Amino acid sequence: xxxxxxxxxxxxxxxxxxxxxxxxxxxxxxxxxxxxxxxxxxxxxxxxxxxxxxxxxxxxxxxxxxxxxxxxxxxxxxxxxxxxxxxxxxxxxxxxxxxxxxxxxxxxxxxxxxxxxxxxxxxxxxxxxxxxxxxxxxxxxxxxxxxxxxxxxxxxxxxxxxxxxxxxxxxxxxxxxxxxxxxxxxxxxxxxxxxxxxxxxxxxxxxxxxxxxxxxxxxxxxxxxxxxxxxxxxxxxxxxxxxxxxxxxxxxxxxxxxxxxxxxxxxxxxxxxxxxxxxxxxxxxxxxxxxxxxxxxxxxxxxxxxxxxxxxxxxxxxxxxxxxxxxxxxxxxxxxxxxxxxxxxxxxxxxxxxxxxxxxxxxxxxxxxxxxxxxxxxxxxxxxxxxxxxxxxxxxxxxxxxxxxxxxxxxxxxxxxxxxxxxxxxxxxx
Numbered sequence: 001x002x003x004x005x006x007x008x009x010x011x012x013x014x015x016x017x018x019x020x021x022x023x024x025x026x027x028x029x030x031x032x033x034x035x036x037x038x039x040x041x042x043x044x045x046x047x048x049x050x051x052x053x054x055x056x057x058x059x060x061x062x063x064x065x066x067x068x069x070x071x072x073x074x075x076x077x078x079x080x081x082x083x084x085x086x087x088x089x090x091x092x093x094x095x096x097x098x099x100x101x102x103x104x105x106x107x108x109x110x111x112x113x114x115x116x117x118x119x120x121x122x123x124x125x126x127x128x129x130x131x132x133x134x135x136x137x138x139x140x141x142x143x144x145x146x147x148x149x150x151x152x153x154x155x156x157x158x159x160x161x162x163x164x165x166x167x168x169x170x171x172x173x174x175x176x177x178x179x180x181x182x183x184x185x186x187x188x189x190x191x192x193x194x195x196x197x198x199x200x201x202x203x204x205x206x207x208x209x210x211x212x213x214x215x216x217x218x219x220x221x222x223x224x225x226x227x228x229x230x231x232x233x234x235x236x237x238x239x240x241x242x243x244x245x246x247x248x249x250x251x252x253x254x255x256x257x258x259x260x261x262x263x264x265x266x267x268x269x270x271x272x273x274x275x276x277x278x279x280x281x282x283x284x285x286x287x288x289x290x291x292x293x294x295x296x297x298x299x300x301x302x303x304x305x306x307x308x309x310x311x312x313x314x315x316x317x318x319x320x321x322x323x324x325x326x327x328x329x330x331x332x333x334x335x336x337x338x339x340x341x342x343x344x345x346x347x348x349x350x351x352x353x354x355x356x357x358x359x360x361x362x363x364x365x366x367x368x369x370x371x372x373x374x375x376x377x378x379x380x381x382x383x384x385x386x387x388x389x390x391x392x393x394x395x396x397x398x399x400x401x402x403x404x405x406x407x408x409x410x411x412x413x414x415x416x417x418x419x420x421x422x423x424x425x426x427x428x429x430x
Contacts, residue, residue: 287321
């Protein structure tokens, strides 16, 4: 049942938060009328007009923007209806409601059928999670932030000016800022370039405040930063990353996490290009809690480097790992591509028989992630009473094409790292 009431036409004064109407939007150079919902309204005193913050329905929230009535079709407005309050009887939960069944994880190897059921269950849960967002665990999205208005429009980091995508919970005094200046070494934020310049004179950091655990060809490094020891840096990193991640929020509870920062090195220092975080003690076996390549460094292959590095750490730990769900749209694409490449590489080069368990052991991927990828690539066939792997011509062509694009790869020999061990006292905050 629709929660809106159709009105033939409206004036600017009639529009309220929750109205849905067609709005002009340029997509791939074409001007289209796309249905959008009004999330906020403000008066622009400088321009002398009323502005509306709109979300384009069925489009990613990073495209949300402020528009004026000039871009709106006021002849086709859907107004929100007032929701009827629930009666006490409707509020009372059904006492006869059956408890939801759960599937536990066995330490022993799962059969193909069991794994398939588990994967199907996880896919269903992931679809629900993308809609409702994850309610528990270390990373969560508060429901009241789902429709928050983007508060910072642009940031400047070093030589880059970057348009932001989403709301980030910076202090209230930063609301509706057109530009924010960020120190690319300590990640402190400022309201003007002069303040940043004064800070640069005092700031002694030229790399993330942690241990360098990987260096390749003198210009690519990874740094391990403890959220408990470097609270300010890690909190600033979380605020920065929230400008480009909508599905998860870390807030200020950084103590339970380790942060792995990837940097490019030049004569001025080690510049952050991306990072991932992981829980010091993950009961769900996640090897990544949050992962991001900064927009100014995307399309360079760094996303897969971050993913690859996270699995190298898992191999060192002797564990299987999987990223925390739900993933962002870009994150999901990167992981699927990485899983596909690694599994096809193994099947292409491996001599003799190989099982899902063995692929999982070699890659440090969970069995569910292995099976999900195999099914997505349609590699598993049933032949003469048994399952076999079949690589199609397209599988091999896609793999070769992807390999030619990868100029940089993680070299395990360059990883100088011993898995950290934490005492019960050190994990007391969990």
